[in-house]
Amino acid sequence: MNLRRQLLLVSLVALTLPWAGCQYLRQVDTALAQGQIQAIEATAAAIAARLASAPQLIAPDPLRLSRPPGAQLYLSPMPSAPRVDGYGGDWRSRELEPRTLHDQQLSPLGQVTLGQVGNQIYFLLTVADSSPAYRDPRTDLIAGGDTVELFTAEQHYTLPVASQGSVSALWHNPREGRYERELRLRGRWTTSAKGYQLELAMPQALTGGSLAIRIRDRVSSDGSTPKHSASTLPSDGQPGRLVGPLPKLQAELDHFARPGLRLAIVDSEGFLLASNGQLRSAKPEPSPWLRSWVYRKLLSWEALPQLPENKLPLPSGNNRTMQQQWFAGPLRSRIGAVSMPVITRADDVVERPVLGQVLVLQSGEAMQSVTEGAAHRLWLISCVAAATALLFLFGYASWLSWRVRKLHRAARSAVDSSGKLRGNFPHSKARDELGALNRAFASLLGELDQYHQYLRTLASKLSHELRTPLAVVRSSLDNLAAGELDEHSRRYAERAMDGSARLSGILNSLSAASNLEASIHQAERESFDLADLLEVMTQCYSDAHTGHRFKLDKPEGQLPCDGAPELLAQLLDKLVDNACSFACEGSEIRLSAAVGPGSYLVAVSNDGPLLPDGYAHKLFDSLVSVRNDGDNAGHLGLGLHIAKLIADFHGAQLQACNHEDGCGVTFSLKLPAK
Template structure:
């Protein structure tokens, strides 16, 4: 991983700041909600106690039947078309049916839907009607009640038969509409509101299931109460909607409305702020669909909890954008019994507005801090990478084959750790450069210093030989030793001359003057001169079809080719082949001389172009030794032209190839 990426990861650690702030804002929002919920719950408890103390008309304890309000009169025909708007709030009737009750200014309507696939039919007037499928209806008034039998052998109008003695104010018989199909039957009827019916019972008798055919349970009738709504309005708080509910969730009274505070011009949250509030902050708000104001029943968990004596609160979405509604449900208890549920709802912009402001401010601040910190670290990492890159480039440029330092070392004047590193590198390369210069001049120094001792040794051998021959002939045993001594002196002399020649060649190559020449002509001329020397060996030349002009020293290139050809010729067997190739490259030219012969040893490939290194067989005594300066000259010529000299084995293993890469010599300014 690069240094820049590491510092980028360090910069990402600053993300801990917005995460910690987000947790803090969530905690703050939770505390704000809890405080507001406790305040509204306390207000609801106070209002519930006031309703009990003032004797408000609360619903009776226990199960009841809720009578919904209908705007239009309902046609009594046994079909449920007129009941469609009220159907979602039907009340369960035993386990096999549902009951709908409605009223207007004149009538109390009843609609019962019973599911029954197996039927036993009989009319209410038949003697065996109680053993057939039927309904038992009970009407109550002022503590008295009377039961009626509803049964029919066929669809149409039916007359209910009274099962109990007459009761003042209650009718002797009732008419109803009976309709049925394969899934069951439906009964619809109405009674005048002037009768003052305050309780009702309805039971289903299934002849196949058995049971008591006359049993019925009466329940009190409850409905929306304007009187209770007036009492509630006297106690309600401004900006708070209050509703009194039966334990089953039916709305008995309602007052007030949700007054969402108007937002200031700059306080209205946008869609992005509202999205952040809904998705990132502490407690999620519920959907407002179940809390519509005009529904007759609220079947929600908070109302059910309150009907069991446990207060409950809930946050839900408000009608206005960016607002929330807090709902608090508390039980209304009288004589130790839950008589109803008081529900208070209050709209608010403060909680989401404060949370949005805090969160958005935190996000903007954190983003700004993260951006600045990331930019600073990125700039620092970039500058540090550039400085380290300069050090690396300087070190690579300094790593020439002769060990010299190429130019001054950068950033040695810096006062930081990079400057200390640069100065350490500079001192190191100064030591290496001095040692390299010493090694480079060692050959010339040794050759100069060894000339006199060698001359003394040679003259001493000559004088010794003359002295021995003057007295008498040289003993046969001494003759081999004398020859060996002379051969050793000759070899030492050749080495001294080679070292002097190497120093001279280095100076000559360094002083060569470049010019613009056509490399194609230079290589072609050398190739034509080599053909007579190849003998039985085949020499192929591959040249480009167009001239290749380069600013170079042609005599040095020709000298390097001479060394390469001499080296290749000595290793190519009779009848073998040589191939001289010139090709253009992106940065100059490349000359390759390949020949058939043995491969290069792996251990010597990196040392072939050093001075005094040779792979040829050692010369026999008396022969001139091979000093290994040819490929060293090739390397010097390549470096003088800004290139390199390389050697490799051919891929097919048939021979070796020596390559001279040339980039051209710099032009001198006049």
């Protein structure tokens, strides 16, 4: 992985800034929510304290407190009177809460909904009965089949169930000793999918403030014992009180009304006595609603329970203590709810009953909007900061990468193909680690260049220094050989003469190689015909090396070339001399020239031993030889090195390779065409 990608990955740490900001905003959101719930608690406590000081507002009916739970029926206020036709079509749009009536096995037997318009009471009763037993008119039994019974403060009414038609409400007249019909009770029976349905209207004055309902389900119409029965009538036989909204309590509650605040007061059984206000609904705006949903998703708490639809969140468990709860609203909004009990007072003797509960609900939309705005600004600032950091780090990484690549290119080009130092390594003035590394490379290459210059002049220095003592040795040997020596001494003198001659040849070769390397760089370039040069050199080699056969293969016509022909001739001399040294006596040495794209390929091939493994490139180094008789023949490995220097001068490539059939070696020169 390159440096830019590494720094790009490191720059991703900047993404922790939005995460840390979100965590901080969550803490802020929690603190704001806690402050909001405390404000709701204060409002609920103030209302509860006011009602505790005036209990007649929440409990104006003294008989209500003495009745057992479950006996009371709630009268929901209705804006208009429904049509009493038995079908209940007007009730569905009002979304009133029905009261479920259970039988002895606690199975739901029916549902009743009561409403009030002025001084008139309406109720809708639905009973689940797969096989209703209707009244048989052939008998005198009033309650022979299924019946619905109404209990008021002063009267007991029996309503025989019919499949269709008007309601007959019968009550027993003790003076007359017979059942009479109550004409003020008017209603209609209809059948339903699960049983039958009753829609009824009656004056409120007829109830005396108390009402109970009982359903009797019989198998037949013979007046037998009911199979199922469900009732709101307590065990003492006295009907429960009718409960409904209290106007005076409503007027008192209106003093605490505030925008966006939902206030409600319920009695001990959860019946709504007064309410006002409305929660602010989170309505989607044209464009940012998705953004709000995303922010609320990021800042949301744990999963919240859903607020009951068309219901108040009544307290659970011990209703003598304050309770608070957060509910989930639309678009992941929050709704805070507080329930505060209304208790007149408590002392060491009597614990006063709970008169009711004050419910205060408020949407957290305003607080969430604050955190959403902060989250939006945090997101924008974080994006700008992260993008700036990424661009800066990417630019910085690109700059560092450029410096590293520049140093890499300079290090690769500091040495040419022949191993010479070019001496153009750049020196950096930067004070960082890369600048120090650049200067260290430059210093190292400078020392290597000095050492290379020393090695290049070492041959001429050795040649100069050794010539004088060598001359002394040879003159001494000549004088010694001129004298009278026995056979044994003369043999040693001749060996010494041969060794001094070989040493003199080595010094001459070293001096020649050193002088040739200097003369190569001073040679003048000219235009010439490479084909003509190859023909002339091939004829010369045939005359000079009579023990081998020479063959030239080249294309027809001229091969124009630019360079130093005398140096190229010397290069061919080295290659041919090397081929003759290894080729078998009488074998053929092949010279060839081929035209390539923008270059000429000149090759010298011979049959003979192959190049050792790993020596294809080492052959052209100085003082390298693979001859088995190199020490005896005086070969120093300078010929191919000189050939490589001439090829470099012409910008050519000199290579050596074994034949694919394993029978010889080919030296090839790729020379640029004119």
